[in-house]
Amino acid sequence: MHPAYSVIFFTVASGAGFGLLGIAAIALLLGAEPSLLSGVLALALIGGGTLSSTFHLGRPERAWRAFSQGRSSWLSREGILAAATVPVCLWFFAALYWQWVLAMFAAVVALLLAVATVVATAMIYATIKPVRQWRDPWVVPGYLAGAFASGAAVWAALDAGVAGRVAALVALAAWAAVKLFYWRSIDRPQTGPDIGSATGLGKLGTVRPLDPPHTEENYLQREMGFRIARKHAARLRRLALLLGAIVPGLLLLVSFLVTPFAIIAALSALIGLLVERWLFFAEARHTVMLYYGTNVV
Amino acid sequence: MTSLPPPSKVQLGLVIDLDRCVGCHACATACKEWNDGGASGPLSDTDPYGAKPSGVWFNRVHSYEVGDGADGCTVHFPKSCLHCAEPACVTVCPTGASYKRAEDGIVLVDEDLCIGCKLCSWACPYGAREFDAVEGVMRKCTLCVDRIYNDSMVPADRVPACVQVCPTSARLFGDLGDPDSHVSRTVKEREGFDLMPELGYRPVNKYLPPKRQMKLASLATETAAIDQAGFFLRWVDRLLTR
Ligand code: SF4
Ligand code: SF4
Numbered sequence: 001m002h003p004a005y006s007v008i009f010f011t012v013a014s015g016a017g018f019g020l021l022g023i024a025a026i027a028l029l030l031g032a033e034p035s036l037l038s039g040v041l042a043l044a045l046i047g048g049g050t051l052s053s054t055f056h057l058g059r060p061e062r063a064w065r066a067f068s069q070g071r072s073s074w075l076s077r078e079g080i081l082a083a084a085t086v087p088v089c090l091w092f093f094a095a096l097y098w099q100w101v102l103a104m105f106a107a108v109v110a111l112l113l114a115v116a117t118v119v120a121t122a123m124i125y126a127t128i129k130p131v132r133q134w135r136d137p138w139v140v141p142g143y144l145a146g147a148f149a150s151g152a153a154v155w156a157a158l159d160a161g162v163a164g165r166v167a168a169l170v171a172l173a174a175w176a177a178v179k180l181f182y183w184r185s186i187d188r189p190q191t192g193p194d195i196g197s198a199t200g201l202g203k204l205g206t207v208r209p210l211d212p213p214h215t216e217e218n219y220l221q222r223e224m225g226f227r228i229a230r231k232h233a234a235r236l237r238r239l240a241l242l243l244g245a246i247v248p249g250l251l252l253l254v255s256f257l258v259t260p261f262a263i264i265a266a267l268s269a270l271i272g273l274l275v276e277r278w279l280f281f282a283e284a285r286h287t288v289m290l291y292y293g294t295n296v297v
Numbered sequence: 298m299t300s301l302p303p304p305s306k307v308q309l310g311l312v313i314d315l316d317r318c319v320g321c322h323a324c325a326t327a328c329k330e331w332n333d334g335g336a337s338g339p340l341s342d343t344d345p346y347g348a349k350p351s352g353v354w355f356n357r358v359h360s361y362e363v364g365d366g367a368d369g370c371t372v373h374f375p376k377s378c379l380h381c382a383e384p385a386c387v388t389v390c391p392t393g394a395s396y397k398r399a400e401d402g403i404v405l406v407d408e409d410l411c412i413g414c415k416l417c418s419w420a421c422p423y424g425a426r427e428f429d430a431v432e433g434v435m436r437k438c439t440l441c442v443d444r445i446y447n448d449s450m451v452p453a454d455r456v457p458a459c460v461q462v463c464p465t466s467a468r469l470f471g472d473l474g475d476p477d478s479h480v481s482r483t484v485k486e487r488e489g490f491d492l493m494p495e496l497g498y499r500p501v502n503k504y505l506p507p508k509r510q511m512k513l514a515s516l517a518t519e520t521a522a523i524d525q526a527g528f529f530l531r532w533v534d535r536l537l538t539r
Contacts, residue, residue, distance in 0.1 A: 058414075059412045063412055066414070204506065216350055
């Protein structure tokens with residue numbers, strides 16, 4: 001699938017925002033006091049991400065219509081949940097300086113909404129049947145782990161406490177583990193649709209493309225035909241893990257001695273996540289390409 | 298609403314006869330012509346006469362080779378929206394722009410509601426939806442809904458443009474929800490099939506297989522019969538096949 005930069009940036013940024021909000025909520029419930037800056041940053045990441053997601057729309061001025069189909073559409077649900085999170089986030093941080101009990105209650109709601117929104121984002125992909133790499137059971141855990149790992153890394157960059165950095169280390173390790181499971185899962189050979197079942201002609205013999213329906217690339221090929229060579233994918237997977245987990249992990253360890261290193265750790269984690277999200281699209285194959293002669297998806 | 302309506306009794310759709318299709322692309326061209334100027338137009342083209350032409354089409358004709366050696370044959374394969382009974386392209390739509398009609402099962406896009414998020418085109422396994430980058434909205438086959446119910450046309454014309462134009466009558470239009478309809482009976486007789494049934498979209502449109510084996514077999518008996526025929530018949534045959 002074509003990796004659209006606006007969507008990659010959106011899912012990583014808003015994921016980190018929801019992760020940060022979730023971590024702040026957990027911190028409050030465990031007795032720490034989230035800084036105002038963490039609230040501002042969470043909202044900025046969520047808002048910036050959402051804004052960027054509208055850039056890939058054909059009609060961004062109608063984006064508000066996307067809130068209307070929560071009954072059937074995960075994209076709609078994501079929009080509704082994300083929009084609902086914003087006032088809860090404001091309430092959460094306002095209540096911190098005003099009424100502690102109310103803040104605790106807001107924290108619980110914020111945590112639930114943050115998790116639900118990230119799950120909704122993941123479900124947009126996990127319900128696309130024609131893309132095997134997205135139907136994978138590790139997709140939802142991957143988005144959740146990515147959101148909380150990056151959120152925790154940002155939290156650790158803002159907060160000098162030890163607990164936050166330990167949490168970030170754990171979350172980053174969990175994310176790396178989930179991604180390794182995901183990649184192992186999608187690498188397994190599958191018996192999905194092939195050119196024979198796509199055309200229904202497989203029972204008559206082997207099917208080979210003879211003439212394409214058009215001479216130039218069309219929308220379908222541009223959008224769904226993006227392919228990345230196995231060798232490059234393997235290299236980028238290693239890069240994602242390096243920047244997303246290993247480097248930030250080491251930097252977080254150093255940050256116990258030199259605090260500002262936690263900031264570089266958070267930036268590295270975010271870049272690693274961007275690489276991983278790019279791959280999430282680049283490695284995904286759509287069944288429509290079977291009609292254009294791809295043998296397996 | 299992008300939730301699906303209760304299954305309708307009427308399920309309008311197409312039956313594509315892969316035995317008859319000669320790959321002339323007339324259906325694709327007629328479709329483009331009608332719909333470009335019709336209710337769902339324009340179907341934008343960019344750089345139409347340049348080096349990299351690109352445009353929106355509802356119907357595309359692929360060609361494949363099936364089987365090997367003497368058993369091999371060429372199959373021309375038109376593909377457009379199959380108006381699935383379980384169209385995930387509809388349920389994923391966040392705006393309500395994509396919908397399945399309760400009365401006849403036709404799957405449509407309301408282009409005034411569409412935000413162009415492209416999600417529906419990802420959800421369609423068959424590549425039946427094409428994004429119109431000029432208009433910023435999603436486009437797809439309408440089963441010529443503006444022809445088939447069009448009172449201002451003579452009844453013979455009230456069929457999809459692709460069906461009307463096909464020179465070999467390889468495209469049949471009718472109600473596949475009615476087991477006694479002409480199309481349903483043909484599908485049964487000819488063992489029509491679904492594309493990628495394993496994905497569970499339950500397409501309404503059906504494909505009829507090429508009658509290759511049957512033809513090869515009958516051709517062999519015909520030749521044998523002519524070989525045994527008398528001198529005069531052999532002479533006529535040679536004259537006619539020249
Ligand atoms: S063929 Fe594709 S666009 Fe048409 S109804 Fe089925 S899933 Fe939707
Ligand atoms: S591109 Fe338009 S029709 Fe398709 S899912 Fe998005 S809003 Fe719905």
